[in-house]
Amino acid sequence: MAKRGPYGKGEAKRKEILRAALEVFADEGYRGTSLRKVAARCAISLPGLMHYFDSKEDLLTQVLRMRDEAAHARQEERGASLSYREIIKEGSGTPGLVELFVSMAAAASDPAHPAHAHFARRYPVLREQVVASLRSRMDTGTIRTGIVPAERLAVLLIAVVDGIQLQWLVDRSVDMRQAADDVMALLEV
Amino acid sequence: MAKRGPYGKGEAKRKEILRAALEVFADEGYRGTSLRKVAARCAISLPGLMHYFDSKEDLLTQVLRMRDEAAHARQEERGASLSYREIIKEGSGTPGLVELFVSMAAAASDPAHPAHAHFARRYPVLREQVVASLRSRMDTGTIRTGIVPAERLAVLLIAVVDGIQLQWLVDRSVDMRQAADDVMALLEV
DNA sequence: GTCTATACGACGATAGAC
């Protein structure tokens, strides 16, 4: 769907850069990766790359946004909501990208950081989705109720996903799938 | 206990640098903080600072180690083992230091990183402590048993602590104390 | 052992020509 007008080529190049950046970070990790390497992979100069993005942090933020949108699209395509096991499997498997996510989340604590808005939006949305899933399972009686309300349970479930990834980053023997199953077991009646 | 011999002064300066680094990162965050700023706060030149540390990452790793040792000493002093609420309260309250911890954990995924050994040791030790605490509470019957074994429960509890901090970093409205209470409520009989 | 001065290469960022 190549757009005509002044935006056609630019938009394509922009996405090519984002894809290249994703590859570089997946391959070589977040640390020690420079924009010049990303630019080289696109056969472009550094200022040429910077024409499309305000800063390195801006580029990284858009990489994250791109991943989220892709995951969201995959979810909608399948129709049903993701199971907890699938959610925990989403970001994992690629240490460089998990590292990117975690490092960005830390940096985004500064309200002035470009990714701050992304995460500030992402967590409430994620919580809502988890709450909806929990409520429906509470109604059908497959999940314990009356101990911790769904809203606060969602906070915990998301924390487990993020926290497990952090542990896994440094100790690959941690079994993320087992952890997901254990969490669900604790919630069952 | 100022050591005599050739090490007295140097060791004191080394600790002064570590304390100064801790302050700078607590004040200005992990991002955008340079060794030159830390050196300036110690009234020393940059190479003077680097005399005590192999690299920036080495310094940061030792800052983390210092915090862990301080927390451990505080725990031993009190005699009793930390409650879960106290553990979750430990690192929090200072965004810059939480940011430091998270960023370092992400970077330490690389086995070549100086902090890799630190985290690779820290998590198993932490898990053992949590397992011991869980076992004693399982024996006295104040905690559910038979659903998830203590070893795997420990992995989850630590994940919640780390994950909650990540959420809190970007959304300060998240109530970490409430989360800690909720986790314990789920484990109770 | 403790420390200063100086310098190096790489980084992200910007100015201005084409």
Added chain:
DNA sequence: GTCTATCGTCGTATAGAC
């Protein structure tokens, strides 16, 4: 829209004074 050239700052390395 993309380039060359350049800037200031970063982490790091070396030489050498005391």
